[in-house]
Amino acid sequence: MTTTAESTGTGTSDVIATARRAREAAAALAPLPRTARDAALAAVADALEARAAEIVEANAQDIERARAAGTAAAIIDRLTLTPERIAAIAADVRDVVALPDPVGEVVRGSTLPNGLELRQVRVPLGVVGIIYEARPNVTVDAAALCLKSGNAVLLRGSSSAYSSNTALVAVLRDAVAGAGLPADAVQLVPGEGRESARELMRARGLVDVLIPRGGASLIQTVVRESTVPVIETGVGNCHVYIDELADLDMAVDILVNSKAQRPSVCNAAETVLVHAGIADRFLPRALAALTAAGVTVHGDEAWQKAGQDAGTEVVPATDADWETEYLSYDIAAAVVPDLDAAVAHIRRWTSGHTEAIVTRDTAAARRFVSLIDSTAVMVNASTRFTDGGQFGFGAEIGISTQKLHARGPMGLPELTSTKYVVTGDGHTRE
Amino acid sequence: MTTTAESTGTGTSDVIATARRAREAAAALAPLPRTARDAALAAVADALEARAAEIVEANAQDIERARAAGTAAAIIDRLTLTPERIAAIAADVRDVVALPDPVGEVVRGSTLPNGLELRQVRVPLGVVGIIYEARPNVTVDAAALCLKSGNAVLLRGSSSAYSSNTALVAVLRDAVAGAGLPADAVQLVPGEGRESARELMRARGLVDVLIPRGGASLIQTVVRESTVPVIETGVGNCHVYIDELADLDMAVDILVNSKAQRPSVCNAAETVLVHAGIADRFLPRALAALTAAGVTVHGDEAWQKAGQDAGTEVVPATDADWETEYLSYDIAAAVVPDLDAAVAHIRRWTSGHTEAIVTRDTAAARRFVSLIDSTAVMVNASTRFTDGGQFGFGAEIGISTQKLHARGPMGLPELTSTKYVVTGDGHTRE
The missing domain is CATH 3.40.605.10 (Aldehyde Dehydrogenase; Chain A, domain 1)
Structure with missing residues (x-):
């Protein structure tokens, strides 16, 4: 007042x-x-x-x-x-x-x-x-x-x-x-x-x-x-974390949808983090799908190596990539040793909008949800769902990223x- | 975030x-x-x-x-x-x-x-x-x-x-x-x-x-x-409005309680507004009760005249009185032509904490509640009830006066x- x-x-x-x-x-x-x-x-x-x-x-x-x-x-x-x-x-x-x-x-x-x-x-x-x-x-x-x-x-x-x-x-x-x-x-x-x-x-x-x-x-x-x-309102440096126990088909779908379905909006993903335990299997598939969707990957060493193996260009990522809201067909990408490392990365760099986990492991889902301090946490769903219309509110004046x-x-x-x-x-x- | x-x-x-x-x-x-x-x-x-x-x-x-x-x-x-x-x-x-x-x-x-x-x-x-x-x-x-x-x-x-x-x-x-x-x-x-x-x-x-x-x-x-x-939090320039159809005993009780039960707190009343239609009957009783409770009245001309008639000192009120949170045994007092004038006075001077109406008229109560834009509106109750403990919240970190x-x-x-x-x-x- x-x-x-x-x-x-x-x-x-x-x-x-x-x-x-x-x-x-x-x-x-x-x-x-x-x-x-x-x-x-x-x-x-x-x-x-x-x-x-x-x-x-x-x-x-x-x-x-x-x-x-x-x-x-x-x-x-x-x-x-x-x-x-x-x-x-x-x-x-x-x-x-x-x-x-x-x-x-x-x-x-x-x-x-x-x-x-x-x-x-x-x-x-x-x-x-x-x-x-x-x-x-x-x-x-x-x-x-x-x-x-x-x-x-x-x-x-x-x-x-x-x-x-x-x-x-x-x-x-x-x-x-x-x-x-x-x-x-x-x-x-x-x-x-x-x-x-x-x-x-x-x-x-x-x-x-x-x-x-x-x-x-x-x-x-x-x-x-x-x-x-x-x-x-609105700044969205959103993350998708692919857990060790992810369904890989689902993970590819959610990643591509989160990034490329409409890259110019705040709930589009800007970074993908992958558990080291599935990197060998997931990175080649993800690279192929992202490339097919027109997305350029800005990756850490593991992603760069996967790019070399696949003959796909991966731009070396710097700290600037972790903090950038591209709003374009670009994504930052890293491999992390475990879920807690993914959470630490997200807490360090997020704008607090939306983060997603893809996993079949209920304990991992529960831990991710409890540790992530963002407006919305998605479990096995695209970041693109954070939206007043999608949530059934009928109208939206904006998406608040404050508490x-x-x-x-x-x-x-x-x-x-x-x-x-x-x-x-x-x-x-x- | x-x-x-x-x-x-x-x-x-x-x-x-x-x-x-x-x-x-x-x-x-x-x-x-x-x-x-x-x-x-x-x-x-x-x-x-x-x-x-x-x-x-x-x-x-x-x-x-x-x-x-x-x-x-x-x-x-x-x-x-x-x-x-x-x-x-x-x-x-x-x-x-x-x-x-x-x-x-x-x-x-x-x-x-x-x-x-x-x-x-x-x-x-x-x-x-x-x-x-x-x-x-x-x-x-x-x-x-x-x-x-x-x-x-x-x-x-x-x-x-x-x-x-x-x-x-x-x-x-x-x-x-x-x-x-x-x-x-x-x-x-x-x-x-x-x-x-x-x-x-x-x-x-x-x-x-x-x-x-x-x-x-x-x-x-x-x-x-x-x-x-x-x-x-907390600044309380609270008002009590005594409507034309108020029960006068109740009005005196609520007024004295709002002002004098504990004057140093934010939910204590600082101004009383009285409908002109009952001023003749109410002012002498209110003056007597307030004086007995040790309260000094800072009044408009009607209150000053009532003071002269009763042989009680009423300090002439200025605009400074309408805006002051006394937090002491003082109260500003005015007679208003009707409920809407009371609302206009309150909207002009309030800090938005708590305002009370005393009335037996359901239409007046409904209109006062709908027009007052403050944290709490009391109908036939003391302003002193705006409190986390009184509201049954069990604890209170403060009283927000913002929206x-x-x-x-x-x-x-x-x-x-x-x-x-x-x-x-x-x-x-x-």
């Missing part, structure tokens, strides 16, 4: 004024029932489709600027909105409408010995700030999840998507206001420069939490500079706090 | 070296079952009693220094340890042994459509830092709660209790080591100066959370300066994080 000095604020900038309006909107949103919030979201979905032409037109300006600046085709593709993509975004909003309401859930409750009725009830966090990169769909996704959970949202997107985001937020605000909710529940943070992001990070007392979504450098900047509480408040995929409950409601009939303390 | 650069650390000071040892100890503690942790706590309780003389002797040095420095008698009393007080502290440790184990609790679990078994399991946070003031009993309480929840603890007490804390921690470490746990699970942060506290606050990646316990100034310093995640991670009294579950354990039989993602 805030101290008074903080709530009254110290700055008078546009960003602070925006945050203050968000705070007012949050106060108005908090007591509204689900029906009011769901009606606003349904209106948002309809408006996105009805005003798709206007959004595409604004998006064209961003694309034009990106082309002029020589931006890579893959990034321009991520930036691009078409009527079809807008329809898909609207469909996602309708999915959010259908999700259970986290607000008002009684998390814990009891009647105390003195007859006081104690309830711990989920309430919105208040004002949620999202700092993100060039995907304009995040603008709508984040706003929808925040509105569903009763929060006001401050959106601070990339300057490269500024026209798109401005058009999207205009549509969102009109729809929200048309449904009778405060338009300021959804606001774009004004200004395109770094200074406005910095002001947002310093708006402690006005903004309840900041969630950075994007690359490691963005996330680290926010973690370092923000005085507003931050939920750290406080939320750890792992964050759905709607993670966008709430709680308060205690205590009811008596004149109870006083002796 | 930590990035690698952070876990490997940047400093080489004594504080950082201490934090590194805590991190190692935390890794060793995490997989231990409850029986091991409980046995260590039982050994701690026995050792405190067995070595009480040694602790009292060390405590005498702190008391001597405090007397020489002209410290107030009340503070010296808080600092003082006697064999009886040590026995009471040991009894508290035995109570912690008997509490349920938070570690390993399955918070959420399901079998996903593809057959993957998903479990969200409570795990220790890791390394918990406590920064606190002159009460040496906090040294043992905090260490016991951290050990029970599988965490290593870094204790940074007041320099005025340094001899006592050093003796207590020596006893704790010996007992913990004697029970086969790493002694470094309990450490005093070396150094007495501000620099060592500052280093602790900057040990991000080594320390998982810092919990400041003490006055508002200590807490604000930690919140402002720490790059380690902080759980903000992330924990809000309200923090017991053992609030000293944990969770991780996801996902079990398959070769599952890969399509």
Whole structure:
């Protein structure tokens, strides 16, 4: 919570004024029932489709600027909105409408010995700030999840998507206001420069939490500079450990799936560790499968030797490889003497996202699970399953890799706090 | 979680070296079952009693220094340890042994459509830092709660209790080591100066959370300066609102109890707001009862007039009164036109700890509960009930007034994080 000095604020900038309006909107949103919030979201979905032409037109300006600046085709593709993509975004909003309401859930409750009725009830966090990169769909996704959970949202997107985001937020605000909710529940943070992001990070007392979504450098900047509480998301230096008693077919499948099914995402594997007892049998098969999937192996001496034997190039690995989140068709690879050595390697180098063990040995699985201190531990399953959608949460605002408040995929409950409601009939303390 | 650069650390000071040892100890503690942790706590309780003389002797040095420095008698009393007080502290440790184990609790679990078994399991946070003031009993309480929840603890007490804390921690470490746990699970942060506290606050990646316990100034310093995640505790500018339809006897009882039963604590009331419709009847009774309890009223014009009518002095209130946490026999007092004005006043000035309404009107109670955004809302009950012991949690490490991670009294579950354990039989993602 805030101290008074903080709530009254110290700055008078546009960003602070925006945050203050968000705070007012949050106060108005908090007591509204689900029906009011769901009606606003349904209106948002309809408006996105009805005003798709206007959004595409604004998006064209961003694309034009990106082309002029020589931006890579893959990034321009991520930036691009078409009527079809807008329809898909609207469909996602309708999915959010259908999700259970986290607000008002009684998390814990009891009647105390003195007859006081104690309830711990989920309430919105208040004002949620999202700092993100060039995907304009995040603008709508984040706003929808925040509105569903009763929060006001401050959106601070990339300057490269500024026209798109401005058009999207205009549509969102009109729809929200048309449904009778405060338009300021959804606001774009004004200004395109770094200074406005910095002001947002310093708006402690006005903004309840900041969630950075994007690359490691963005996330680290926010973690370092923000005085507003931050939920750290997404950096994934994930490991797959192949135990001595692994089923080798399963091990190859899980390794290749973890690395190569979609290498650009945070839950893709970046390092494979192999028990020395099966290295002779596993390394040739793994090398062949990884190579067939287009993956370059950065290996220790054992992997380099296996590469020589197989006539496959293995790049010699350095410490930099153990700590790198490649996000590409590359993997670091080492042979370890035993499970405890694998755990020690992981504890030394992991970003704490997801680690997998492949084994038929129940004792090894149990020991690995108990010793690994990461967001998710997979036993005989691909690292790629750490995901709000896969976990059945229906929506995901990001994957927290920190230990406080939320750890792992964050759905709607993670966008709430709680308060205690205590009811008596004149109870006083002796 | 930590990035690698952070876990490997940047400093080489004594504080950082201490934090590194805590991190190692935390890794060793995490997989231990409850029986091991409980046995260590039982050994701690026995050792405190067995070595009480040694602790009292060390405590005498702190008391001597405090007397020489002209410290107030009340503070010296808080600092003082006697064999009886040590026995009471040991009894508290035995109570912690008997509490349920938070570690390993399955918070959420399901079998996903593809057959993957998903479990969200409570795990220790890791390394918990406590920064606190002159009460040496906090040294043992905090260490016991951290050990029970599988965490290593870094204790940074007041320099005025340094001899006592050093003796207590020596006893704790010996007992913990004697029970086969790493002694470094309990450490005093070396150094007495501000620099060592500052280093602790900057040990991000080594320390998982810092919990400041003490006055508002200590807490604000930690919140402002720490790059380690902080759980903000304890500042309580609590309000009691007397609604138009209040039972006036009940209202007087709750008001006096909230203010005067123990004014020095964070859940004591600091402001009373009265609906204009009952001011004429309520103010004279409230003034008489507050005065009889030794409370000075700092009132608005309506309260000042009621004071003149009753021949009781009412100090004119200024904005400073609305924002002050007196922690004394003083209360700010205002008459408000209606419930919404009371809510607006509270939202403007509260520290977000506890607010109470006294009313017989169910609609008013419901509206107050839905509009107040504080840790606890009391309906027809004293603000003094916001307390881990009163709530039945069995133990309390502090009362969080922030919205992330924990809000309200923090017991053992609030000293944990969770991780996801996902079990398959070769599952890969399509």
